[in-house]
Amino acid sequence: MCRPTHYTIAYEINPWMRLSRQANQSRAARQWQALYDLLTTRLHARVQLLPPARGLPDLVFTANAGLVMGRTLIRSNFRHPERQGEEPVVERYFRRRGFRIARLPRAFNFEGEGDALWVGERLFLGFRFRSDATAHEQLARIVGREVLPLELADRRFYHLDTCFCPLDAASALWYPKAFDRYGRRVIDTYVREPLAVSTADARRFACNAVSVGRAVVIQAGISRRLKTQLARRGFTIYEVNLSEFLKAGGSAKCLVLRLRRAP
Amino acid sequence: MVYYSSKGARMASEIVHVSGHIIDSLILPKILDEIMDLNGSFEILDLAIGKRKADTSTARLKVSAASPNRLASILKRLARLGAVPVTQKDAALVPACKPGVFPPGFYSTTNLPTAIRRGGRWLPVERIEMDCGIVVDRRGGRAACTPMVRVRRGQLVVCGTEGIRVTPLARSRTQDVFSFMTSAVSSEKPKAQLIAGVAEAMRQMRRRRRKILVVAGPALIHTGGGPFLERLIEAGFVQALFGGNGLATHDIESALFGTSLGVDLARGVSTQDGHDHHMRAINAIRDLGGIRQAVRRRILKRGVMHACVTRRVPFVLAGSVRDDGPLPDVLTDVMEAQEAMRRQVQGVGLALMISSTLHAIATGNLLPATVKTVCVDINPAVVTKLSDRGTFQGIGIVSDAASFLRELCAALRLSRR
Numbered sequence: 084m085c086r087p088t089h090y091t092i093a094y095e096i097n098p099w100m101r102l103s104r105q106a107n108q109s110r111a112a113r114q115w116q117a118l119y120d121l122l123t124t125r126l127h128a129r130v131q132l133l134p135p136a137r138g139l140p141d142l143v144f145t146a147n148a149g150l151v152m153g154r155t156l157i158r159s160n161f162r163h164p165e166r167q168g169e170e171p172v173v174e175r176y177f178r179r180r181g182f183r184i185a186r187l188p189r190a191f192n193f194e195g196e197g198d199a200l201w202v203g204e205r206l207f208l209g210f211r212f213r214s215d216a217t218a219h220e221q222l223a224r225i226v227g228r229e230v231l232p233l234e235l236a237d238r239r240f241y242h243l244d245t246c247f248c249p250l251d252a253a254s255a256l257w258y259p260k261a262f263d264r265y266g267r268r269v270i271d272t273y274v275r276e277p278l279a280v281s282t283a284d285a286r287r288f289a290c291n292a293v294s295v296g297r298a299v300v301i302q303a304g305i306s307r308r309l310k311t312q313l314a315r316r317g318f319t320i321y322e323v324n325l326s327e328f329l330k331a332g333g334s335a336k337c338l339v340l341r342l343r344r345a346p
Numbered sequence: 347m348v349y350y351s352s353k354g355a356r357m358a359s360e361i362v363h364v365s366g367h368i369i370d371s372l373i374l375p376k377i378l379d380e381i382m383d384l385n386g387s388f389e390i391l392d393l394a395i396g397k398r399k400a401d402t403s404t405a406r407l408k409v410s411a412a413s414p415n416r417l418a419s420i421l422k423r424l425a426r427l428g429a430v431p432v433t434q435k436d437a438a439l440v441p442a443c444k445p446g447v448f449p450p451g452f453y454s455t456t457n458l459p460t461a462i463r464r465g466g467r468w469l470p471v472e473r474i475e476m477d478c479g480i481v482v483d484r485r486g487g488r489a490a491c492t493p494m495v496r497v498r499r500g501q502l503v504v505c506g507t508e509g510i511r512v513t514p515l516a517r518s519r520t521q522d523v524f525s526f527m528t529s530a531v532s533s534e535k536p537k538a539q540l541i542a543g544v545a546e547a548m549r550q551m552r553r554r555r556r557k558i559l560v561v562a563g564p565a566l567i568h569t570g571g572g573p574f575l576e577r578l579i580e581a582g583f584v585q586a587l588f589g590g591n592g593l594a595t596h597d598i599e600s601a602l603f604g605t606s607l608g609v610d611l612a613r614g615v616s617t618q619d620g621h622d623h624h625m626r627a628i629n630a631i632r633d634l635g636g637i638r639q640a641v642r643r644r645i646l647k648r649g650v651m652h653a654c655v656t657r658r659v660p661f662v663l664a665g666s667v668r669d670d671g672p673l674p675d676v677l678t679d680v681m682e683a684q685e686a687m688r689r690q691v692q693g694v695g696l697a698l699m700i701s702s703t704l705h706a707i708a709t710g711n712l713l714p715a716t717v718k719t720v721c722v723d724i725n726p727a728v729v730t731k732l733s734d735r736g737t738f739q740g741i742g743i744v745s746d747a748a749s750f751l752r753e754l755c756a757a758l759r760l761s762r763r
Contacts, residue, residue, distance in 0.1 A: 204399075216373065216428035220366035220402055229399045231371040232428070265372040273370070 084119060084339055087111045087143045088135040092331055096163045097212075097241050099332035111327035115143070118300070118323050118335060125321070126295045131180075131342060136172050141165075144333050145340040146244060147197040148173040152226055155183045159195040162213050185225050191218035196340055197242035199230075202274055203252040206230045209243025231273065233266040240285070244336045248290045250299060254278060254316060256292065258285035276316070284309050288325075288334035294318075302334045358417040358513065359410035361391065364429035366402050369395060374405055377427050386411040386420045406432070414461075414468075414513070437462040437509030439482055439502040446495050448479045451505045455480060455491055456512060457715040462489050463509035473692065474714045480504040493688075495681060540743055541750065544720050545757035547696055548583055556695025557585035561709045562650075563702030564592035565724075566747040568606045571700070572597055572650050574751030577760045579653040586690045587654055587661040588705055591669040591676045594637065594651050594661075598673075599627040601649035628671035636674040662686045664705060688712055696720070701747040703728050715739070722750045 092105050122128040136142055148169065150157040156177040161167045174184055187193050191214075198214040199222065200207050206223075208230055210216040216232045223230040233243065237260060240246035246261035247270070254276035259267050270277055280289045284305050292301040299313060303322040310320055325334045368374040381388045391406040409424070411417035421431060440449040457476040461468040464482060471480050472490040481492040482502045489504070497503065504510065551558050566575060578584050596606045604610060608620030617623075631640050640646035641655040654661045664683035665676040677683035691712050699706035699721045706721065710732055713719070719740035721732045729742035743750060 211426065216426065217366075217430070219371075219428070223367060223400065223402060227400055229367050229370065231367055232373055233371065234376075234427070263376075265376045269370070269372055 084115075084122075084130050085133040085143045085145050086135050087115045087328075089137050089140055090135075090143045090328075090331075091140045093140045094163075094165045096165055097332040098239050099330065101330070104330055106327045106330050114323070114325050114327055115338065118325065118338060121300060121321055121323060122293070122295065122339070126298050126300070128295050130339075133173070133176050136169075139166075139169050139172065141331065142169050142172065143328075144197075144331070144337040146337045147194045147242070148340055149177075149195040150199045150222075151182075151196075151340065151342050154181065155185050155225070157185045157187070157193075157195070157222065157225055159197075160187055160189060160191060160193050160218075162192040162194065187218055187221045191215050191221055193218040193222070194242065197244050197337065200243055200247060200249050201344060202249045202255060204228055205273055207243060207247065207249075207270075208232045209235050209247070211235045212238060212241040231269055233269060234263055235261060236263045236266070237261045240290075241332070242337075244291055245288065245332070246285060246290050248292050248294070248336065249274075250278075250292075250294045250316075250318065256280055256290050258282075258290055261285070278312055278316070280309055281306060288329060291334035291336040293335045293339050300335050302329070357410055357412060358414040359408055360417060360421060361406060361408050361432045362421070362424055362429040363404070363406050363432050364424075364427070365404035366428065367396075368405065368428075369403050373427055374403075377407070377424055377429050380423055380427070381407075381409055381420055384411075384420045384423065385416065435508045436464055436466070437480075437482075437504045438506045440505045441500050442497045442503050443499065445499045446497060448494060448497060448503050449505055452479045453504045453507065453510060454478070457711075457713065459513040459714070459716065460491075461511045461513075462504055463511070464489070468511060473688075475688070475712050477711065480510075493684075537743060537745060537750075538753070540741060541753045542757050544698075544741070544743075545754060547718060547720075548758065551695045552583065554695065557693045558583055559586045559588065559691065559694045559697045559709070560584050561588040561697065561699045561702050561706050562593050562747075563589070563700070563705065564596045564606075565701035566751070567593065567596035567600060567650075568609070569701070569746055569748035570611050571748035571751040572600055572606075572611075574748065574755045575650050575700075576648070576653045577755050578751070578758075579650065579657055579659055581758070581760050582657070583758065584654075584659055586694065587650070587659060588687055588690070588709055589661070589663055589702070590705055591663060591665055591672040593702075594663050594673050594675065595624050595628055595671065597650045598631060598637070598640075598646060599624045601646055601652060602627050602630065625670060628673055631673050631675075632671065638675075660690055662690055664708070666704065684708070684712070691717075698722070699732065700750065703731075706732055722747060 090111055092100055092102060095102060123130050133145055147159055149159045158174055178184055194213040198209040206226060206228055208219045210232050211234050219230045219232040240261035246258040248256040255274045256278050257270060258280050287304050288302045289305045289309060292299050297318055298321055299318045300321045300323055303324040313320055323335060328334060378388060387410045389408040391408055393405045395403045409420055411420055442449055455476055455478045457474060460471040460474055462480060469489045474491050478491045478493050480489050482489045548558055600606050600611050603623040605617055605620045605623050608616055608623055610617050631637060634640045637651050638655050641652055646652050663676045665672050665678040677686060694717055696718045697713060701723055721729045721740060722743045722745055723729050724746050726744045729744060
C-alpha cells in the first residue's frame with residue numbers, strides 16, 4: 084500500500100474524477116489508515132508500504148503499479164502520461180526488495196492488477212479503456228498460464244477491478260453490464276459461482292473489494308441484499324468508508340496490490 | 347504489398363493477424379461477428395489452435411469490405427480487439443542520387459489505383475500510370491507517380507513493396523460492354539450492340555463531366571472517317587485528340603484538295619498528280635506558321651483539325667522518324683510529346699483509339715486502369731496487342747474506322763449537317 088500523503092485530484096482521466104470535486108486530504112488519510120489498520124490488525128495481513136512521492140497523486144492506487152507473480156513484478160505501462168511517472172518509482176522500489184522486473188514493450192498499455200485478476204489458474208485481463216487486448220499474449224508468455232482478455236463496455240468501469248472481483252478460486256463479484264455479451268459468456272463459463280451486483284452497488288464500487296481468506300473488505304454503503312448473499316456463501320464482510328478515494332474512481336482494491344497470491 | 351480482392355465493385359481487403367488465448371476468451375468469434383456487423387466479410391486463411399491450456403492460438407484472416415473507407419473502419423475496430431494488419435509498415439523512401447535515375451530497388455508502378463502508407467496513413471498516389479516510380483514530397487503530404495526522366499536528385503522515391511496497396515479493378519455488378527477483356531478479340535462479334543454500348547458510355551462520361559479522348563491514325567482519314575470524327579468534335583463528344591503528323595496531314599490534304607494520299611475521298615479513285623497533295627498541304631501549313639493560323643486565315647475551312655481549333659479541343663501531334671515535313675504543330679521531341687499527352691490525359695474517363703497502333707499504345711501506357719478504353723482497328727492483332735498491355739476496362743472492335751464512326755454517329759443520333 085502507499086500512504087495518501089500526496090493524494091489529490093490533479094487531473095481528470097476517468098469519468099469519476101472532477102477537478103471541481105476535490106478530495107479532503109485529512110479525511111482521506113483517516114480513511115486510508117482505517118483500511119490499513121483493518122488489514123493488518125484484524126485480518127493479520129502483512130502489508131508493505133511504498134513510500135509516497137510528490138507529484139504522483141495516484142501512486143496511492145498501488146493495484147495499478149503492476150502484477151506480482153512469485154518474485155517477479157510485471158510492471159505497468161500506463162496509458163495516460165499523467166500516471167507514467169509512477170513507473171520508475173514502482174520499478175525502483177521492487178528492484179530494491181529483490182524482485183525481478185518484467186516489462187511489456189512500450190506499445191502495449193497494461194495497468195497491472197487494475198486490469199489483471201486471477202481466478203484459480205486463469206488470469207482475466209480487462210481491456211479497452213486502459214490496457215490493450217494485444218497485451219494479453221505478452222502476459223501469457225510471462226505468466227505461463229491462460230490469459231483471457233475481456234472487453235470492458237462501460238467507461239465508468241474503466242478497470243477490470245471496478246466491475247469484477249474474484250473472491251476465491253470459484254466465486255467472484257461482478258457487474259454484468261460492464262461487459263458485452265462475449266465477456267459475460269466468458270465469465271459465466273469460467274467462474275463457477277459468479278455473484279452479480281446491482282447497478283447501485285456497482286456504482287458504490289462494491290466490486291472493488293479486497294478478499295483476505297474468507298474476509299471481504301468492501302466499500303461501506305452496499306445493499307443489504309449483497310451482504311446477505313455474501314454471508315450466505317460464508318464470507319465475512321468488513322465495511323470501510325473510502326468516500327474520498329471514490330472521487331478518483333477507486334476504492335479498497337485499488338489501494339492494495341497483492342504481493343502473494345492467496346493459497 | 348496488399349492486393350485488394352476483386353469481388354464486387356472496388357472491393358477492398360486486408361489480411362489481419364490475431365493471436366493469443368483467442369478461443370476461450372471468445373475474442374476470435376467476436377472479431378468475426380464484428381466484421382459481419384460492420385458489413386464486411388472474412389475468410390479464415392489459417393487457424394492454429396493451441397493444444398494445451400497455456401498454449402496460444404493464432405489466426406490469419408482476410409477481411410473484405412465494399413470500400414476502402416468501410417474497410418478502414420472495420421480495421422480500426424479490429425485493432426482494438428488485437429487483430430492487426432499484416433502489413434503495418436510504412437513504404438520505404440530512398441532519395442534519388444542522380445537526376446533522371448531512380449534509386450535501386452524502386453517500386454515500378456502499375457496503372458491500377460495505388461496508395462502508399464506514410465506515417466501510418468494511406469496516401470493515394472496521384473496521376474497513376476504504369477512503369478513509373480512514386481515520388482513523395484518532403485513534407486510527406488502527397489505522393490505522385492513520376493516518370494523516370496522527371497525525377498530530380500534528392501527526391502524521395504518509394505522503394506521495395508512494403509507499405510504499398512494496389513486496388514485491382516473489380517468486375518462491375520451491372521452488365522455493360524466494358525466487362526473485362528476476357529475473351530479474345532474477334533471479328534465475329536455483333537458490333538451494333540457494342541457500338542450502342544460505346545455511345546451510351548460516351549453520353550455517361552459527358553453527364554459526369556469526364557473527358558473523352560480520341561487517339562486516331564491516318565487510316566481514319568483514308569477510309570473516309572474524317573467527317574464523322576468532325577461531327578463528334580462539333581457535338582462536344584471529344585475533349586482531347588492525339589495523333590501524329592499523318593493524321594493531321596491527310597486531314598488537311600482532304601480539306602484543301604479533297605484527297606487523302608492522292609485518292610479522291612468522294613469518288614474513291616486516284617486523282618492525277620495527286621500523289622504530292624499531302625506534301626503541298628504540309629508546305630502550305632508550314633508557310634502559314636501552323637494549323638491554328640491556317641484556320642484563323644480561313645485557308646483551312648473544314649476537317650478534323652479545323653473542328654479541333656474552332657471548338658477549342660486540345661490536340662497533341664507526336665512525331666516519328668518517318669514523318670514528312672512535318673507540320674509545325676508536330677512535337678518532334680518524343681519526351682516533350684509524352685509530357686504533353688500526360689497533361690491531357692488527366693480527367694479522361696473514356697479513350698477511343700481508332701486505327702492507330704503506336705499512338706494508341708503510347709496513350710494506353712499513360713492511362714490509369716480506371717479509364718474505359720475502346721480500341722477499333724481493322725487488324726485484330728492491334729486490338730489484342732493493346733488489351734494485352736494492361737488495358738483493364740476495354741473493348742476491342744475489329745472494324746474499319748469509317749464504318750465504326752458512321753455507326754457511332756448514328757447511335758449518338760448525330761445527323762449530317
